[in-house]
Amino acid sequence: MSFIDQLQAVVSQVDGALACSIMGFDGIAVETHQVAHAGDLDLGTACVEFASILTQLKAAAEQLRAGTVSEVSINTDKVTAVMRPVSSEYFLVLALRPDGNFGKGRYALRIAAPKVRAEL
Amino acid sequence: MSFIDQLQAVVSQVDGALACSIMGFDGIAVETHQVAHAGDLDLGTACVEFASILTQLKAAAEQLRAGTVSEVSINTDKVTAVMRPVSSEYFLVLALRPDGNFGKGRYALRIAAPKVRAEL
Numbered sequence: 001m002s003f004i005d006q007l008q009a010v011v012s013q014v015d016g017a018l019a020c021s022i023m024g025f026d027g028i029a030v031e032t033h034q035v036a037h038a039g040d041l042d043l044g045t046a047c048v049e050f051a052s053i054l055t056q057l058k059a060a061a062e063q064l065r066a067g068t069v070s071e072v073s074i075n076t077d078k079v080t081a082v083m084r085p086v087s088s089e090y091f092l093v094l095a096l097r098p099d100g101n102f103g104k105g106r107y108a109l110r111i112a113a114p115k116v117r118a119e120l
Numbered sequence: 121m122s123f124i125d126q127l128q129a130v131v132s133q134v135d136g137a138l139a140c141s142i143m144g145f146d147g148i149a150v151e152t153h154q155v156a157h158a159g160d161l162d163l164g165t166a167c168v169e170f171a172s173i174l175t176q177l178k179a180a181a182e183q184l185r186a187g188t189v190s191e192v193s194i195n196t197d198k199v200t201a202v203m204r205p206v207s208s209e210y211f212l213v214l215a216l217r218p219d220g221n222f223g224k225g226r227y228a229l230r231i232a233a234p235k236v237r238a239e240l
Contacts, residue, residue: 042184049180053173057194060169065162067198074177078187103223 006116007033010092010108016100018079019043021093022086022116025058027051030090046081047093050074054083054091071106084109086117126236127153130212130228136220138199139163141213142206142236145178147171150210166201167213170194174203174211191226204229206237 001009007020011033019034027048034043054072061069073082080096082105092113094105121129127140131153139154147168154163174192181189193202200216202225212233214225 046180046184046186049184053177053180056176057173060166060173061194061196063169065198066166067196069194069196071193071195073191073193074181074189075191076181076187076189078185 001115001119003031003116003119004033006112006119007031010094010105010112011035014094014096014101014105014108016097017105018095018097018100020095021047022090023047023051023093024090025051025055043079043095046079046095050081050083050093051091054085058085071109073102073106075102080105082106082109084113086113087120090116090120092116121235121239123151123236123239124153126232126239127151130214130225130232131155134214134216134221134225134228136217137225138215138217138220140215141167142210143167143171143213144210145171145175163199163215166199166215170201170203170213171211174205178205191229193222193226195222200225202226202229204233206233207240210236210240212236 010020011017021032022030058069071084083091083093085091092109094109096105130140131137141152142150178189191204203211203213205211212229216225
């Protein structure tokens with residue numbers, strides 16, 4: 001299954017999903033599947049910002065002996081983003097409408113992560 | 121209801137809760153209720169790191185026109201932290217064991233936030 005198929009599979013099963021990406025921690029997207037516009041929000045730029053924050057979180061968690069970061073979610077009044085590292089260099093990010101199915105989104109990323117990891 | 125009573129109310133209703141704090145975005149805790157040790161994790165230092173990350177997220181969301189950050193959660197293999205801004209200067213943070221009731225924790229913070237805001 002190609003990356004784009006895996007991203008489409010995540011987006012198609014989550015109500016309110018806007019986009020799903022495989023991104024490097026350097027902020028560069030490997031592959032993106034976007035289904036809808038998120039108003040005036042630039043999803044691409046948002047993902048780059050999130051990559052930078054996730055990188056800091058990984059470093060902070062390590063320093064704090066808080067273990068490995070398995071998931072980060074950010075809810076704003078315009079978008080919900082769920083991120084899950086898949087390797088030391090890449091992570092999955094799913095953007096949802098604020099009224100989207102957050103629980104299903106977390107589940108879909110958890111299921112997709114090992115499949116994506118296997119192909120990296 | 122004092123701050124400490126409100127923090128205790130949050131912690132007591134959430135299975136697996138370790139601690140709840142009202143913190144400034146400058147990383148200084150106003151009040152903390154801690155019920156349990158989180159192994160070798162220093163919850164105080166973790167909260168300071170989280171404050172710094174939340175501050176950056178607020179700025180990033182504003183710049184991206186992603187709206188106001190309403191909630192951020194960070195899951196590691198040793199702790200789950202849920203954060204919710206209550207004003208422009210303060211936020212609530214709840215630390216849970218990874219197997220704690222994450223959904224109930226989010227709910228408890230959402231209910232507590234306006235009560236804390238009213239007393240700030």
